[in-house]
Amino acid sequence: MNDTRLWQVRQFVYNHFADTTQPPSLEDAAKHFNITKEEASEYYKELHNLHAFLLDLETMTIRMANPFSGFPTDFKVHANGKTYYANCAWDMLGIPVALHSDAIIEAVCTESNDTVQLEIKDGQNTNYDLLIHFPLPFARWYDDLVFT
Amino acid sequence: MLLFQSEEWIDKWCERNSLERGEVLTINQVWELSKLWYQDRLSVDYHGRNTEQIAEVFKQAGLRSAFWYV
Numbered sequence: 001m002n003d004t005r006l007w008q009v010r011q012f013v014y015n016h017f018a019d020t021t022q023p024p025s026l027e028d029a030a031k032h033f034n035i036t037k038e039e040a041s042e043y044y045k046e047l048h049n050l051h052a053f054l055l056d057l058e059t060m061t062i063r064m065a066n067p068f069s070g071f072p073t074d075f076k077v078h079a080n081g082k083t084y085y086a087n088c089a090w091d092m093l094g095i096p097v098a099l100h101s102d103a104i105i106e107a108v109c110t111e112s113n114d115t116v117q118l119e120i121k122d123g124q125n126t127n128y129d130l131l132i133h134f135p136l137p138f139a140r141w142y143d144d145l146v147f148t
Numbered sequence: 149m150l151l152f153q154s155e156e157w158i159d160k161w162c163e164r165n166s167l168e169r170g171e172v173l174t175i176n177q178v179w180e181l182s183k184l185w186y187q188d189r190l191s192v193d194y195h196g197r198n199t200e201q202i203a204e205v206f207k208q209a210g211l212r213s214a215f216w217y218v
Contacts, residue, residue, distance in 0.1 A: 011192040018190060050196060067186055075151075089151035093179050094186035110150040111157040111164075118175070125179045131152045132178045133161075135170040137215045138206070 001046060005033065009043040010052045013065055018099060021084045023053075023062035023070040051142065067094030074108035089132045096120040149178075171215045181209040 012032055016024040024032070030040040041060060048055035053065035062070050064087050069075075075086035077095040079102065086092035089107065096103035105118040109130075118127040152158045155172070162169050173181070184205045188194045197205070199218045206216040 007192060007195060010195075011190070014190050052196060067182075067189070088149040090149040090178055090182065092151075093175075093182040094189070097182045097186040098189040100187075107151050109153050109157065111161040112153055114153065116151070116153070123183075125176060128174070128176055129153070130175040131155065131158065131172050132175060133150045133152055133158050133170055133172050134215070135150070135167060137170070138202075138218060 001042060006043055006046060009033065009040070010047050013047070013053060013062060014068075014098075017065055017068040017084075021068075021082050023065065023068075026060055067091035067098055076106045077103050078106070079103035090134075092118075093120070093125070171213070173211075177209070181205070181211070184208055 009029060012029060013024055016022070016028065026037050026040045026044065029035075029043070030037045033040070044055055044060060044062070045057075047053055048057070054063045055061070056063050064070065067086050067090075069085040069087045069091070071085065073085045073087065075089065075092040077084045077086055077092055079096055079099055084095050086095050092105050092107055096105075102122070103120040105120065106115060107118070108115050110133075116127065116130065118125060118130070120126070150161070152161070152172075158169065158172060161167075203218040206212070206218070
C-alpha cells in the first residue's frame with residue numbers, strides 16, 4: 001500500500017465532505033485516483049483501522065469522519081451555503097472550525113428535546129448558556145465510537 | 149457528546165439511562181477545545197495525533213482531571 005496515496009485518500013474523503021456534505025463512495029474514490037474499487041476498499045479499511053474515519057464494514061460506507069457525519073443527526077450546521085450534519089455536540093462546533101467559516105447551528109437538546117440555535121461568527125460563539133456532557137472518559141472513547 | 153440546557157436535564161438523562169455522570173463542560177470550553185482539536189483537520193498533513201499530542205491539546209484546553217488522562 002502506498003503511504004502517500006493513503007493520506008491523499010484521507011484528504012479526498014474530508015474534502016468531499018467539505019464540498020458536498022456527504023462521504024465519497026468507494027466508486028468515487030476509485031474514479032478520483034484511477035484505481036480499482038478493490039484498491040480503494042483497502043485504503044478505506046486501513047484508514048478505518050487508523051481511526052482516520054469510521055467505516056461501516058458491511059456496507060463500506062463512511063459513517064463518521066469527525067467532525068462530519070455521513071448520516072443525518074440532531075446537530076445541523078449551516079455553513080458556506082450548505083447544511084452539514086455533525087456526529088455530536090462537540091463536533092457541531094468542530095465543523096466551522098475545520099471549515100474555517102462562520103456557521104449557524106441548529107441542535108436538539110438531549111432530554112428536553114428543545115431545538116436551540118447558535119451562531120459562530122468571526123471565531124466567536126454567541127450562545128453561552130449551553131452545556132455539553134461527555135459520558136465517557138477519554139480512555140474509553142474508542143471502545144464504541146457511536147456511543148461516545 | 150450530548151447537548152443540554154442545564155445541569156438538571158443532565159441529571160434526569162443520567163437517571164433515566166442508569167448511567168454515571170461523566171464530565172460536563174460549558175459550550176465555550178468545548179468551543180476552545182474544538183479550535184485546538186479540529187483546526188487542521190482538512191490538511192493533507194494531518195495524520196492523526198499520538199498520545200502525547202492528544203495530552204497536550206487537553207492541557208492547552210485546561211482539561212487536567214483524570215477524566216482526560218490519555
